[in-house]
Amino acid sequence: MRSTSASSAPGLQGDLLGDAPETGQPEGDSAPASTDFPAKPQHRGPDRRVAVLLPLPLREAYDYRVPEGMELVPGDFVEVPLGPRRVIGVVWGSGAGALESGRLKAVVRRFDVPPMTEVGRRFVEWVAAYTMTPPGFVLRMAVSVPSALEPPKPMLAYLRKPDAEPPPGFKMTDPRKRILALLEDGPPRTPAELAEEAGCGVTVVRGLAEAGLLEPVMLQPTRLGRPDWRRPGPSLSPDQRAAADDLRKRVASGSYSTVLLDGVTGSGKTEVYYEAISAALEQGKQALVLLPEIALSAQWLDRFARRFGAPPAEWHSELTGAQRRDTWRAVSKGEVPVVVGARSALFLPYPDLGVIIVDEEHDSAYKQEEGAIYHARDMAVARAHLGGLPIALVSATPSLETKVNADSHRYARIELPARHGGAVLPDVELVDLRRDRPPARHWLAPSLRQALTDTLAGGEQAMLFLNRRGYAPLTLCRACGHRMQCPNCTAWLVEHRLARKLQCHHCGLQQPLPHACPECGEEGTMAACGPGVERIAEEVAELFPEARAAIMASDTLHGPRAIQEMVESIGRHELDIIIGTQVMAKGHHFPMLTLVGVVDADLGLNGGDLRAAERTYQLLHQVAGRAGRGERPGRVMLQTFMPEHPVMQALAAGDRDGFYQLEAEMRLEAGMPPFGRLAALIVSGEDPTLVERVAMALGRAAPRSETVHVLGPAPAPLALLRGRHRRRLLLKAPRSTQVQPLIAEWLDKVEIPPAIRVQIDVDPYSFL
Structure with a gap:
């Protein structure tokens, strides 16, 4: 596969090198092929062949024969045989395999869509080589909707027949009259459109057609209106x-x-x-x-x-x-x-x-x-x-x-x-929870409660932010201490009291709230520990029973339409207090929102993640930015047990650049990104013994030098995820190091059993 050095794309952390490791080849008579990009159809006398890349975890394109009468160019979407089935692929260039032309299977057909551009094909190769992913696997993301290759089916629509009279005995009901009125002088409409606008069922439309009052026509699907760049924008500063x-x-x-x-x-x-x-x-x-x-x-x-x-x-x-x-x-x-x-x-x-x-x-x-x-x-x-x-x-x-x-x-x-x-940035206050303590089994400090009272009295809106869904992150038995844990993941089950269920936010497992402890059998001993947004909403309802409050989280708002309705409701000031997660943290503009209270500002600083401080600063800064975006000034209150932490101090002082400078100095001293390179190997499988054995073998074969170090193997923080046991190894190298060839050579030294999956994460962002 052709590749392009990352040094020609400024800003990426390292250089793009080499192909993805070998992952096998398709069944049937195909042969690996070269992949140049000729501009014209492939004519090679009687031996006409093309290389076709398939959207499967394959390292190479494979040769297929071009049948008589078919002309193909690189980028064409085609259907080809693969064993007993037919699959979609993309012509990647001219074929050059060693297999005799007579043994090659023929391309079945070419789809009538524009070819994938040369830039698009190079991009697939680029991503594959940089991430060390089989190119066919990357191609699958680019051919994610195979049905789009087929021409769209015409849609049935109706016009009103001019001068048509209803047949004898045909009753003109109000819905029928409304439909005829809609079609009086308008364009053809689909049955669904007519029924929705007339407030009736599609059977009413069909009845008019059967009575000879409507004329059927077939329409091709049309796109929405085109954005007009000529329209004047708002006045800019x-x-x-x-x-x-x-x-x-x-x-x-x-x-x-x-x-x-x-x-x-x-x-x-x-x-x-x-x-x-x-x-x-x-x-x-x-x-x-x-x-x-x-x-x-x-x-x-x-x-x-x-x-x-x-x-x-x-x-x-x-x-x-x-x-x-x-x-x-x-x-x-x-x-x-x-x-x-x-x-x-x-x-x-x-x-x-x-x-x-x-x-x-x-x-x-x-x-x-x-x-x-x-x-x-x-x-x-x-x-x-x-x-x-x-x-x-x-x-x-x-x-x-x-x-x-x-x-x-x-x-x-x-x-x-x-x-x-003319809007000004909000003031940021640190609420020291060691001194300004909330009452027992409550989570809002007295100063934040008073700020909420003042905000509501002024006819303004408030937002309470907690980046934790559900009612409580942990449920345990007060009698024996048993904690409700996901059987498939290294994670506690989160209580969602509104839905009366426990849920794992990693694998999606759900189960009803237990009446008795599953360990000791005691009834009435299961207790919720810690707050989620539902629990904060419960406290708000207790403190401000007259306030209009709502929860804004990904599990309470399903899809963009629900989110849009909530955002519009807030904008119309139909809500006084919004309690939510990061769904509401960024991008939204609410002119009457003047108070933002962060219930647990320390939450993201736990766990020792490389980017924990940076992420926490970014998230809290974005949350704070929701306050005071209109004419009224804003106020932000961060509840914390660590007011002396650099993240909290930077937020309170409004010193963004100072925080970044400190963070950069710490990363530079440790040789961590963006001043160094990281790449992770995640070994997973259902058999923990086999996972451990493969991880140890990779650890022994790891590349090491004065500048390249490999940490691990060690259990991942989520050592069990969706039923698979996981071990991690982390390669650390100087910024100038090209890690892809190092990893490829490393993996070649170890035999990976079929039951084990080794994922490569170049430039890891999360360490779970």
């Missing part, structure tokens, strides 16, 4: 205008650059990068906006539609299969100018991408932890470099990696130091 002009120039240049858009919360970063999108649309190019959470899309989509007159295409896990199919196909044909989505939107088949925006670029949700393990922010930088286009990384609290790249001028930086419209 001088700082915003300068930032917007800078981004527009980068887009107009049509060349690669990475820029950090670094602005305080409420500074109007979104409106600024909308100008970059506008510039791309003006050139007839596509734009991609990555968001870390579906929850952020509700207000974002409304703002986008107001700015450009039409919504963008969405791409995330909550879409239906039909929506994903239509969007994938429309993106590939260039019919979708703007896509907003989660990390997987990076792998859509863009024919002419003009700009990439990574909003909240610091967010850990950009790291894919399963399957192909990659960081979408870093891969987006690589995609921009391969495609020769600008990318903007946007954040009020940049990741340390991005900040160091900007400080060293590997990235450009655009700053927005002030909130838009």
